[in-house]
Structures are given as C-alpha cells and as structure tokens.
Amino acid sequence: TAQRKLEVAEKLLQRLQHMGLRRREILLDPLVFPAASGDPKFAGAAAETIRGLRLLKQAFPDCLTVLGISNVSFGLPKAAREVLNAVFLHACVEAGLDAAIVNTEQLVRFASLDGGEVRLAEAVLFEGSQAAVESFVARYRNRPERGREDELAKLPADQRLRQMVVEGQRTGLEATLDELLRSMEPLEIINGPLMAGMDEVGRLFGAGKLIVAEVLLSAEVMQKAVDYLRPHLKGQDSENRGAILLATVRGDVHDIGKNLVGIIFATNGFRVVDLGVQCPSEKLIAAWREHRTELIGLSGLLVRSAHQMAATAADLTAAGITPPLLVGGAALSGAFVREHIAPVYGGEVRYAAHAMEGLALAQEILARKRPPATPARPQETPQEALKPSAGESEEATAAKATEEPEQSGNEPPVVLPAGRKPQKPREIPAPPDLARHILRHLPLDEIFAYLNHQMLLGKHLGLKGSVARLLEASDVKAKQLVRRVQALQDAAVTRGWLAPKAVYRFVRASSRGNEIILWDADGQLLAVLPFRRQSRPPHLCAADWVSPNLEDQDNVALFVVTAGEGVRQQAEAMRREGRFLDSIALEALALETAEATAEWLHQRLRALWGFPDPPELTMAERFRARYRGIRLSFGYPACPDLAPQAELFRLLQPEEIGVRLTEEYMMEPEASVSAVVFHHPEARYYA
Template identity: 40%
Template sequence: VKAGAHALDICLANPDRNEIEDIKQFLPLISRNIKIPLMIDTTNLEIAELACKITAGKMIVNSVNFEFGEEKAIKAIELNRKYGAKIVFGLIDEDKERGIPILAERKIAIAKRAYEFMVKKNNFPQDDLIFDALVLPVAVGGEYSRSALETIKAVGEIKKLWPDIKTILGISNVSYGLNIRAREVLNSVFLHEAVKEGLDCAIVNIEKLLRYSSIDKMEIELCKDLIYATKESAAKELSDYFKEKKEVKVEKSGNYTNNEKIYFNILNGVKADIEESIREELKIKSPIEIINGPILKAMGEVGRLFSNGELIVTEVLSSAEVTKAAISVLDPELKKNKNSNRGKILLATVRGDVHDIGKNLASVIFESNGFKVIDLGIKVPAEVIVEYALKEKPDFIGLSGLLVRSTEQMSLTAKELSSNGISVPLILGGAALTEKYVINNIIPVYGAAVIYAKDAMDGLNKVLSYLSGDKISYSKGENLEVKENKVAVIEALKINSEYYPSKIAVPKDLKRKIFMDFDIDILFENLDWPMFNFKFLRAGPANKFKIKELEKTLIEFKEEIKKNKLIKAKGVYQFFKANSQNNSVLVFDENENLLTEFVFPRQQSGKFLSIADFVSPIEKGQRDYIAFCAVNCGENLRENISLFKEKGLYVKAYLLESLSLMLAESFTETLHFHIERDWSLLSENSYDSSSRPKLKGKRYSFGYPACPDLANQAKLFSLIKPEDIGLTLTDNFMMEPVAAVSSFILHNEKAVYFSLCLNLKTFFFIVEFGRIFAFFA
C-alpha cells in the first residue's frame, strides 16, 4: 500500500487452514488499517459474501466464471444487488475438453455470453463488471507460446465492444517458470503492452514493478519477442540472457545497498522507504555526499529521460516529490553546513506578466537538484529584482515571461541589473523569447554571462554545464551574428466586402449574463483532453500507456477538486450592437450610444484581411451584433498551489494549475455555445455532452494572430465588467488570475482565422499560449 497500490487483492484459501475463520479474524484488522478498496479472491462465494458483510465500502469479488455453469454468476449478481460488490468475471466456461481458453476468439465468445447473461438478461451494472481475459505462462511453450499475444488481443477487443466495462489481468502469470530477474522485466513489459491495448487494472506486486523507461532496450526486445511469438527460441533467449546477467535494475531488493535504493526510488518516483534509506545512509555518509551521489545521479537520469521524451511531466514531478522527501530528512544536517547546496538561484516572472506554471516547474526541478531557490513570484518590477539580487547575492538569476511585452521587460531588467553592478549569470526563457532576441536585445545591455533556455530541464542542464566550465552562455562583446529585426508597418490597404455577413443574427436580448459557480462537471466533460496531454504532460500518442496510467490519478484528483472547491468557474458575457468602419469595429449600447471603438490591423499582403471585414459596415444602415465574454477559473489558485507545494505534493500542484487553465478554455467554449444559442444559431437541445456542438461563428482573443494588441483588453473590461467575477488587468493588460480567458464572438459564418504575418512559423512564438514548458513562463 505504501508503494502506491490502488486496491489490495486478498486470498486466504489454504488447504491447511479454515478460510472462514481466517476471513473473520483478518479482514476486520486489515479494514481498520488500510484505506483502499479490497478485492477478495476466492472460489467460494459464501466466503465472498462474508467478506462483503465484514468490510466497509465497496468490495471487489474475484474468481467468478462459467466453469461450473451459471450458478456462480447468479450468486455474484445477488452480491452486487445486496452489497454493491464489483465482480471480476474470468473468461472460462464449462468446456472441459478444450480447457482454459487460449485464443482471443474463444475468450471473446465467453465474454459475449457473460455480457448477455449478466447485463442484458439480469440488468447487472456495466460499471460493476470487470472482465479477466486470463494470463497464462508464455515461456512454457507449446500451445501457450502465443498465449500472451492472444490475451492482449482479447483485451483490445473487449474495450472495442464494451468501452464502459473494465478489464483486469493477473500479470505475474505470464512469466511463470522463468528466473526471478527475468520475471520482473517480462511482467513490466507485458503490462506496458497490455495497457497500450486498453487494459484498465492489473494485479501485480507493485514493489517489483519496473518503470518501463528504466528497462534496458535489449531486454525489452527479448520480452517482446516472447510476448508476440516472433521467434521460436524467444523463451530460451530471454532465460539465457538473465542467467548470464548479474544485475537487473529493480526498485527495491534486499540485495541492494541503501545508496542504490535511494537512486532507484527517485528514478522511479516511489516514496516507499525513502526516508528510512536516507537515515541508514546518513550513518556512513555526510548529507552532501548523499546529495551529490544517488540523489543528483537519479535526477540527472530523470532529466535525460524527460529530454528524450521517455518520461512525461507528472513522472518528473513524482521523482521530484521523492527527492523532496529525501531532502527533508537531510535538511537538519544540511543547515549545519552553509556550503551544502550547489548554489542559489533567484527566480521571477517579469513585470506585468502573471504566468508562472513553467516557473513553478523550474523551481521544483532546481530545488530537487540541490539549489536554494528564492522565488519572487509574478509581476516583479526590475527594481525589486535588483533589490533582492543585491540583498541575497544569488549565483544565478532566472527571468521569465510569456508574451512579447514580457521580453521587453527582460531587456529592461537586464539593463537595470547591469547598471547596479550585478554580474551573475542571467538565465532567460519563456514562450515569447527566442535565442535571436537574447542575442539582439539582451546580450548588448548586460555585462555578464547570459544563458538562453528553451525549457525548465534545458535550463537546469545548462546551469550544471556552466558550473562545470562548459561554454553554454553568451557575453557582451562576443562576435555574434546579430541580424536586424525589421518590423513591417501594416497599413489598411484593402477592405474585403465579400466577407461581410450575408444576414444579421439578432440575439434574444442585450442583458449581461453572469455565472458565479458554473457546473464544473460540464467543463470536465468538455475539456480537450488530447490538448491537455500535449500542452501540460508533453505526451502525445506515443505516450498512450503513460496517459492511461495517469487516468486514475486524474479521476481521483477531479473528485478532490469538486469536494474541496479547489476550482470555481465564474463567467460573464453580453451582446452589443456593432458596425464596422474601415479597420474599426464600433460598439453601441441598446440606446444607440457609441461605447467604444476597436481598431484592428490589416494584413499587408495576401487577402488583406482585418477582423473589421467580418462585421456589417455602418454605411449599410443596419446594426450588426457582437458578443464579449470572460471566464475565471483561478480564484485562490496560487494559495492552493502553495499549500500543495509546501506538503511536497508537486504533482497535485502542477495538475491543479494546468487543469485550471484548461477548464478556463473549456468554460469559454461552453459559453460560446450559450452565446450561439442566444443568437438562435443553435437549437436549445443541440448540446450533447458526449460530443462538442459544431459552432457556426468565430471566437477571437486579444493577443493572438488576428488581433495582437493586448491593450484592447481594457476596452473589453469597460464593456462587460469582468471585475465582478474576480478578474483584474496588469500594467501590460494581462488578466489575473492567470486561469482566465477573454474573447469576442462574431456570428458571421464567413469569418475565418488568420494571421497578420503570413509566415506563421516566424511569428508562431508570439501567440502560442500552449508552450507552457518554456523556461519559467
């Protein structure tokens, strides 16, 4: 349980003992001391019922099947109706002649029979049914040589037929007959392959389960040859390999030294016994030897795996949590030695910028690697950074920013630091920052080394390289190729009347609609999970199995968010009358009074588009309509993140911030639907939570390609008053809290998305909000 099990499988069947008496004595004891679900594994359903009576909460009953007909299945249905028990249904039937099913085809036939009997005939809840496709010892050979492949195929087919029914496998059966070292590796590779096909649950010895990315590639290939039956000699080759191999990396083994246990615990993100291992190691080594030894060695390997795409962000943070737990044990001794850390780094998000998700990630990574971190937070003016730099005397200063305006602040801050005689290495990064900008605009004004970092891990690696004497920084006076960065002046060259709306959609009313506690379940249903995985986990289709492993954590954390109201969704929108005039959109109130004017730039080539082209012109004499919208999912966000970080719960802190950002996007999409419904563009019942409605209009946000001027945010705020839902603007017109989105919506179906610069690759960094992994941003 300490190692991270989600449920505990209990089997007390023993021919030399009384199973009923053992259940009566053992289950109450285990129930009082373990707060995770229990699975009773027994062939006797009378004993299973006794377990359901004794144990609080929802029991999982294993070993139900058709081996002796339908009698046991009927009893299992009764257990579900009386106690709410989940049922693991093994895909075995009465056919003694053919025995245990090996081929996927037969397993699926039994699954279909079980589905018809349990669900169709007896109304058994699908959520409480778990199919066990059965794992057999693949290394035995003969008819079993394809058994692992057939089981994986069966799991995939079950998930296609019944997506809502869970699947489970007893993983260790696959490696029966091999030596212990081979078993541990084969079990982990087989689990990995099964999860890729959709496996939901696995019965494993979690302390012997290896992280897939830590397994040698040669060992993976040998296991795959056996699992997929690509070679007749696969079992022998795997067995021979491990007979010759003296050592296999495992998370925990009695044969390992404490030094090795610390390394593998951090590498694999396992907290179990880390504090005990550290205390034992302290008896023979100093704290700094432990930090510079297994701790930094493990985090260095984590960094390498992350850079290669073999780990996702949450796995890095899990390793950081273990490191934090290790450091907490060392801390009392470290405080006795002032020179015990690798250096001090001062971090800040520059003035006017509220984005800090990447900065927080960098803070965790640097701290986990032996640096003392002083985090000044967000919107930090240059003079404050100078003040703390003089006071704290850091070894490095890290500056971050998200948008183009923030890069200007970095340049100003670098100049202020230099004019005050500060010459420590400067680390710079962020979504809007490029190496070219650093060379052109920051190197010339700073009198010391400057390090450009593309992301948090790159920043750490470059700092470590700098400390070792490698050349990874730039300095003023070096012979650098500095190319002039000319900014074209965009003029109003052409008005595109063909984009004017064909007809005007009139909203129901012009009243302001405000939501102070929107249903967060709807927002989770509409959340763009593939984009979440890409943006915040840095996980694409190739990381399918890692995403699957994280799914349970996300589900549990979602419930925690709802229960403790960690995220509260507030929103506002309102319709206004509008017309275009040249490159401007004029906004009027219901009494025809002019409220404000938005000036939109126009492309200098191509189709010469401007957003004004999508609104009916004033000379036509008919009012058009525009909707403005703002949402806030970041109330008390920073405080809640800080609480998680103080407890060393870095994964939860990161997930809370990233989910808040994505839920704000989901909320905006949801309100867009409400707006189009009020516009009568969508019917009242066209919304289906299982699939997003196809919106007819277009939604734009200031700061993005078609309307990059963030100063227009002030005008949007004057119209719909987002202050009432807790939003404010910084000096640079960025919203706070950061988990917020503002936008305007046009009903015109001719409207399109476009960029003022036709070479999107050149200017993509200006508007790509998704690069949250930029260093500190």
C-alpha cells in the same frame, strides 16, 4: 463468462444508483480466477475477464474498473508469477482497466520481457490448455524472480540510488539511503549519487528520451531523498550548486512557468528564492540585496512582459545589480533578448526556451564563474551575452516578441486588392438579446469534455507526438498521464478546486477601416476596437468580417471566462509536499480548463446566434475551429495590442466573476481568457 459479468454489473449499478451513488463514483471489479492452477473449469477464465472489461467499459463508460491482478498467477513459481502478472496487467490496461491492485515490487516491466516469454504467457492466459501451462512453467521453474527492485538491488547502493532518481523509482529509497549513510556523509550522498542521477535526467531530457512529466517524477525522488537526509545534515547547507532569485515580472500573473523552473532548480541543488508573480523592480532589488544570489531568473508570459523584463534589467543595472540574468517565457525569443534586454543590462543575459535549458545554462555559467559572483560588474564580453541559446530555432524567434504589429488600428487602412473583400453573409444572425449575462455555476463535468488533451499532456506535460494516436495505441506513458490528470479532475470536482465562470454579451457592431465600432441598443457609441491588417496578400483584417453599415444590425459577442483561482493554493501545498508532477499537472489543468470554458461558451454562443454546430462535429474538429466563425483574443496576432482589454473589461465587468486586469492588461487569475467572437462564415485566424 464476460456476458455474465456484464449482467451482474448491470444489476449492481441499478442498486448503487438507487442508493444515490453516481456512476463515476463506482468502480466495477470483473474478478479473475487463477489461469494456471490446473483446474479445468478455470481454463480461459483470464480471457473472459479481459473480454468482460471491454464490455463493461463499452456499456458503462462513466464507471471505473478495478481488478486484483495477482490472483491470475496463483499456484505458479514466483518468477513465473511476475511475468504472467505483467502480461495480464498489460492486456487489462489495453482493454480499459482503470485501477489495479498489484504488488508493484513483484512485477516485471512489460517492456523488458522478450517476445518469447510474452507469447508463452499469452498462451496460458488466452488458451489455458495444460500444455501451455506446462511450457510456461518449465521456463521459470528454476529461475529466481526478477522485479525491477530486484534488478536494482543487485547494483551497489550508490549506483542504485542514482538509477532510482533516473527512473523516478521510490520503492526502497529509504533503505538505500540508510545503507549509504553507513559509509558516506549525507552531503556526499546528495552531491554524489543523487546529483549524478539528476544530471543523467537532464542529459536524457536533452536527448529527447525523457518528458517533462518524467523529469518531475525524478525531481520528486530527489526531494524525498534530500528530505530524508536533512536531519543528518547537522547544519550543513544541502544546496550548494548556487542560488537563484526567481520572479515573474511586473504586471504579469504567469505562475506555472516560473514554478516549473523553481522545481527543476531546487531539485538540482540550487537554493531558490521565489518572489512570486507581478514582481516590481524595487522588490527584486531589495530581495537581491538581502540574498545576494549568484543568478536572477525572470519569467513572463506575454510580449508586454518581455518589454517589462527589459525595463527590470535596466532598473537592476541602475541599482548596480548585475549577476547573470536568465530569462524565459512563451512570448520571449532569443532575438528579443539580444536586441532589447542584453543592451540595457550590465551583466550577462541568457535566454532559456525551457526550464531544463535554463538549468544547463546556469550550470555552465556557474562552472565558469565560481567562486560566487559579487555585486561588481561581471567580466564577460558582450559577445558571450549575445550568444543564441541552444535549441532556439529561427522560426520560434520570428514568431515572438521581436515581431512588432504590422499595422495597428490607428494607421490608414491598406487598400484591398479588388475582389478580396469578404462576402456579406446572406443573413446576419440576430442575437437573442444585448444584455450582459453572468454564468457563475458552470457544469465542470461538461466543460472537462472540452479539454484539449494535446495541450494538456503535450504542451504542458511534454508528451511527444499526437496524444490521440498514442492513446489509441495504448501507449503506457500516455495512459499513465491521462489517469493522473483524471484523478486530479475528479478531485477538482469533488473538492471544488475549479469553479469555471463566464460573463458574455452580444453587441451591435459596424466596421470602419481596421476598426470595429461597438454600439448600444440605442445607437450610442460604446467602444472602438482596433485590429491588424496583413500587409501582404490576402490583406486579411478582422474588421472586414463586420458590416460597415450600421443599418445591417451586425453584431459580435464579447466574453471573459475563468477557471477561478482555487487551484493556486492547492498546487502550492502539493509542491511543499514534494508532489511536483501533481502540482504542475493541476496548474496546467486549471489553465486548460479556462480554454475549455472558452470553447464551451463559444459553442453556446453559436447556438444562441441560431447556427448550432452540426451534431456530427467532433471535439477534434471543434479544436480546429471547423465551425462557423472564430473568436479572437487581444494579444493574438490579429489584434496584438493588449490595451483594448480595458475596453472589454469596461463593457463586461468581469470583476463580478472574480477577474481583474493588471497594469499590463493581464487577467488575474492566470487561468482566464477573453475574446471577441465573430459569426462571419469567412472569418479565420491569421497572422
């Protein structure tokens, strides 16, 4: 029974923990007995296993669960086993199963079963009566089994290969390639079924039917196939769709966006020359002269990088280098590209909102331009270069690099309408001290609890909709991604890939107009930080949340946190091995760990100020800043100028935790966050 399974697990855990094992290192197996063997003592046993799984997950949420699946269908015809295994596995995953031992080649996809067969299988699992078993068996007695691979196996080899790429399916890949090699040249296979598969992946992504994570899995199959074919290529060039020089611009350490683009282009037949991050124009010019690629791709995270792209474009033009230029990055917009980059570049410039759009643009450009571009000026009209990119919304355009700060701290303050000034807090909280604190060994396990899965799985890996709701509804894609990320988290803990660190200090502060003035304990001026005031009502400005009177002993907190740079090497190694999804997921995990560390530290600072979060505050509420005060980061709309990062660095010296500032005020490593923390109860984010 389920209860008995729980009791046994309790005893086991006690013993294992006594031996020094931690709970998250333990996998509990609740075991399953054959559900349709005809032995009455096992009737309903599968249902007990599922109930047992739930009890185990409730009682020991830190432990993992594992189960050998196919025992449940022992004694049934093969076709029936595949169906019963699939239905049972689905029910177990819904009950919280973390790992399954299962022959994936003898498993049909749950989603491909019709309602009738699911009901018949469930009757066997949950009722276990002889009648239920008989009707189930009757349906499959004379049916051949039909695993996904079998369905694929029925297709001619070229169509099968194309479909394997589309589905990210690797089983049988080598056999299929061997079969094709008997009648096709390796290059024909690459340019034929494999590329056709990737083209279909692009089409499905464009139609919203595949997410980034799935595209990466398809890319993995593509890479594996090309690697397998490479020895047969006999010197022929396997990448023949064009070549691209890829770089993140000067002063910018943003890697993940460029890497994603690199993977997508490389697995779609492009030769990618990756020049890395912080790439100055001179390096790009020298590399282009060496490689003469048909395209150049520039990436960058921040608004400053968008300006740096314009400068780079002008430098390339001055050097007579004008192949079509693809540009992308979070703070870039089509409008900025049209207004600031296209006019200074001698060739065509196209903005790509995401990597797949960049690929489509590259293919479109090269289809128009073949044979390959020469160093001479391209012939297209300026109008062509100014075309807005597909999928670029007005809203996205308005929020990005085109937007100049409305008003910086140096301008005269806007006069506030009467009554809009924030109330002085009844009591200004006193910080415990004004010393600089360095936290070098932060508890990674604890910080992972502050990970924002919406950002990680939604923003970075492309899952659509509310991640929390998808998980609640046991969405298979969401659960698979969570498990993959969880495995990376575990590896990050045990192998020390991530090492979050922080430096913070509370500082005396007063305000003057749109500025916050920082003072040391002796009343010596430390720094002046500018903030933007809204030019429209309610004319918010962060400076208003700090008292103008020095005697009020008001204060703010400053911090820099980082997740360290341990993952960069690891992610690169994974990319080399063709583990594209893991590589991007790991980089994304590092970035979101930096943000999680900021959230964790911010909570700690509130407690140190004397107003800890109420215990009932949920993590989802915390992500929506439903606590007292806010943290603003330079570069955000309330303080768009990044130059004050230098002041923050002077006061915090985060170099001691391994964080450096680039010439464009970006922090290296990439997975770092800085902030000014306000305690004022009325403080809120504004743009």
